[in-house]
Amino acid sequence: MINATHEQLSARMGIEIVEYSPDRVVATMPVAGNRQPYGLLHGGANAVLAEQAGSIAAALGAGEGRIAVGLDLHCTHHRAATEGTVTAVATPLHRGRSTATYDVEITDDRGRRTCSARLTCVLRDAPPK
Numbered sequence: 258m259i260n261a262t263h264e265q266l267s268a269r270m271g272i273e274i275v276e277y278s279p280d281r282v283v284a285t286m287p288v289a290g291n292r293q294p295y296g297l298l299h300g301g302a303n304a305v306l307a308e309q310a311g312s313i314a315a316a317l318g319a320g321e322g323r324i325a326v327g328l329d330l331h332c333t334h335h336r337a338a339t340e341g342t343v344t345a346v347a348t349p350l351h352r353g354r355s356t357a358t359y360d361v362e363i364t365d366d367r368g369r370r371t372c373s374a375r376l377t378c379v380l381r382d383a384p385p386k
Contacts, residue, residue: 316378
């Protein structure tokens with residue numbers, strides 16, 4: 258369930274979850290297939306990767322029968338990635354009863370920060386099945 262099915266956006270973008278816990282989620286995404294017209298990794302792709310990593314961490318920390326839904330996402334793009342893979346690491350800044358906020362650092366294959374993001378999720382009861 259952590260790695261997406263083909264029907265989810267994260268699967269279409271090639272995102273893979275390589276480590277997960279409420280304290281740290283690590284996700285990777287290829288640059289190829291996620292570029293904008295100038296050949297650079299699309300800023301929106303960074304946003305999807307950041308929200309995926311942070312949302313999974315928030316959901317894992319939300320508790321049994323609870324879900325995490327994105328409320329606010331801020332991304333600052335520091336440098337361009339044109340090839341290879343980018344890696345997102347989400348770590349908690351705040352974990353409360355009704356919200357959780359995660360810092361997400363995205364780096365390129367050389368370990369250089371390409372994007373800084375902050376995601377806040379609302380934590381709520383899961384809808385009935």
